[in-house]
Amino acid sequence: MFEQSLIQLGLSYTQAAVYEALLKSGPLPAGKIAKKTEFKRGLIYKILEELGESGLIEKKEEENKVAIFEVKHPLQLRDFAEKKQQEARDAKLALEGVLPAIVSEFNLVSQKPGILFFEGEEGIREVLADSLSSRSEIYTYADMESVVKYMDKINKDYVKKRNKLGLKKKVVMIDNEFTREYMKKYYKETTDVRFIDHELYPFSALTEIYDGTISYVTAEKENKIGVIIKNESIYKMQKALFEFVWNNAKKID
Template identity: 30%
Template sequence: MSHIHKILQSLNFSPVETEIYLILAENEKLNVSAIIEKTQKSRTAVHTALNALLAKDFILYEKVGREAFYSLAHPHKLYGLLEEKKLDDARQYEDVSSAINSLVGSYQLTQNKPGVRFFEGIDGIMEVINDSLKAKGEILTYLDVEATQAYISKENKEYVQKRLELGIHKRMIAPDTDMTRERYRNYNPNIEVRLMPAHIKPFHTSVQIYNNSISFSTIQEEKMIGILIEDANIAQLHKSVFEFVWESLPPLTYDDAI
C-alpha cells in the first residue's frame, strides 16, 4: 500500500496516523497493545495518533470489559478531506479517489465481504501484478502478451525474475499471435503456455488467479486499470473455468512456437 501511504500523508495524516490507519484497514479490530506491537511505536505516540483519528471519525472505538479496541470507520469518510482540500487538479483527485476505493476493498475484507480494490497507472498495475508473488501455489493466468510487452516490458521482466526466484510455477493461456509464439519459443520452463484458437477474438484484459485472489489488468495507452478481488468463492469459480479451458487446449511446444 505504498502509494496509499503517500496519498494519506498528502491529506495531512501524520506518519504514525498513516501507519495505524493502514494497519486497521487490514484487521477487524485491535487493542492498543497489538497496535504498538505492529507499529513498534511508543505507547504515547500510538495514543496520540489514535485520538487524532478518532477526532476525525476515521476510526471507531469499542470498550469490551476493561479493554479498548479500535477499528476502521468506512473509508468513504476520507472523501470529506477531498472537499476540505478542494483539489483542483483532476489527476490528483483521481489518485485520491483510487486510493479510497482500494481502502474500501481492504475494509470489506475485515467485514467478511469480498474485498475489491482498484488501481490506476503503471504503478497501480504493477501493484496488482506483484500481489501474485504472494501465491502459495501456482498462478493461473490469461495474458495479453502484446500489451504487456508494449507498455510494461521492463516492469514485467523484474516481476518474472522475482517469480522465478520464489519458485512460483505459472500456467498461462494467451491469444494465438505471432508475438506470443515468438516470445515463448525458448522460454523458462517454469511456465506452461497454451494458446486460444486463432479465430477467437483476442482479449485485452489480463487475469491472474492464485490463493483466494483474482486480479484483472487492462493495459492500454489511453487507460491502465487494475482490479484486485479477494474472495475464496470468486477465486474458485475462476480456477474451475480456467481448468476447463486449459484442458480443451493443446500444449504449446517449442516446435509449435517456432
Template identity: 30%
Template sequence: MINEVLINLGLSEEEVDVYTSLLNSGGQSASQLSKTTKVKRTHIYNIASSLVKRGLVSQNKTNGTTIFVPLSPDKLLSLAHDKKDEAERIESTLEAVLPNLKSKYNLAENKPVISFYEGKEGVKKVYLDTISEAKPILALVETTKVDLEMYKWVTTEYVKMRVKNDIPVKAIVASGLKTKTYIGLDKTELRETKEVPSDKFPFENEINIYGNKVSIINHKKGSKLLGIIIDNPIVANTFRSWFHLTWSRL
C-alpha cells in the same frame, strides 16, 4: 483478593476504596474519606452516594455533617445474585439474536473485497500482490497489444521476482507476434502455456487467479492502465474451475 472480588461484582476501583475504608474505620464524613482513601475529595460524595444506592452504605447527619456508614457485607451476596440474574437475561437475549448475528457475519465473510489501482505504478502493485501471496498462478494473457513499458517491466523485473520465489504459472495466451518468444521461455520462467487463436479469442485484459484472489489488469497500449484485485475464495474458486475446464479442452 478482596478488591478483585468486589470489582468483579461491579464496583469501580474508587467505590472499592471508599467501601473498604468504611469497613476498616467505620462511619466517616466526605472530608475524612478524602484522607483515608486515594479518591479525590471532589469525587468522594458521588462515590459514597453510589454505594448508598447499591445498599452497601447508609448516610445520616450528625451536627449538620453527612456521615457515611458501612452496612453488612451480606448485601454483597444480593449483588452477586443480581449480577447472575443479569448475566442469565443477557445470555437469553443473546441466544435469541445470535442466529441473526451469525447470518450477518456469514454475509460479511463471503462479501468480496475489491481493490482498484490506476496507472503504471498501480498496475505494478497488482502484479506484486501475486508475489506477496506466493501461490501458483493461473493466467489469461495477451502479449501483443500491451503497453511497451509495462510489457518490459513484466517480462524482466516481475518474472525474475516470480521465478526467484518459485511461483509457477499456467497460462492461456492469445496468439500474436510475441507469443512464440513467450512460450519459448516457459521452462526457464516456471510456466506452462497453451495458445489460442487471437481472432477467435481476443483477450482485452489479463486475468490472474491465485490463492483466494483474482486480478484483472488492463494494460492495453494507448488506454488507461487499470488493475482490480478481488479477494474472495468463492470468486477465486469459480474462476479457477472455469480456467481448468478451458485448459482441459485445449
C-alpha cells in the same frame, strides 16, 4: 482570523487558538494566555509544550521570572506543513503495505468480497506484486503481445521476482506468431503455457487467479487500471473455468 487556516495546516482547534493569541499579543506568560483563550491553565501548558515540540513557539526563561512564550517566525509554519505532508505520505505508504491483509481479514469475518482498485503504472505494479505472496500455483490469462507493447518493463520486473521466488504459473495465451516466438526464450522452469485462438477469443488484458484472489490488469496504452477481488466463491468459479479452458487449449510446440 487565522484559526481556520491553522487548523487546515494540521493544528488542533486549541493549538490554533493559542498560536493566534500569541501571534496577536506578542510574548505572554501561560496565565495570561489562559485568560485570553479561556482555556484552563493545565490545558494551556500541554498546548504550549505541543507547539514548542512542533517548532512553532519558543519558551524564554530568566532567573526569578515567570516563563514567557512567544511565536517563532511564521515561516516555521511552512516547515511544519512540509513535515505533516511527509508524515501523510509515510502513513499512506505504510497503509498500502498492510491494506490487502486488513481487507482479507475483514472479508474473512464479514464474508464480503474485497475489491481494490488501482490506476497508472504504479498501480499495475501493485496488482501484479500481490500474487508474489501466493502459496499455490498461479493461473493466468494473457495477451503477451499487448503486455510486451504496453507494460514490458513492469512485467519483466514482476517475472524476475516471481522466478526468484520459484512461483509456478499456468498461462493461457492468445495464439499468434509474436507470442510463439516470444515464448521460445521464456522461463519454462516456472511457467507452463497453452494457447487459444486469437480470432475466436480476442482480448488485451491480463488476469491472475490465486489464493482466493482474482486480479485484472488492462494492457493498453492509455487508461491503465488494475482490480483485485478477494472472495472465495468468485475465486473457485474462476479457477474451475480456467481449468476447463486449460484442458482444451493447445499445448506449446
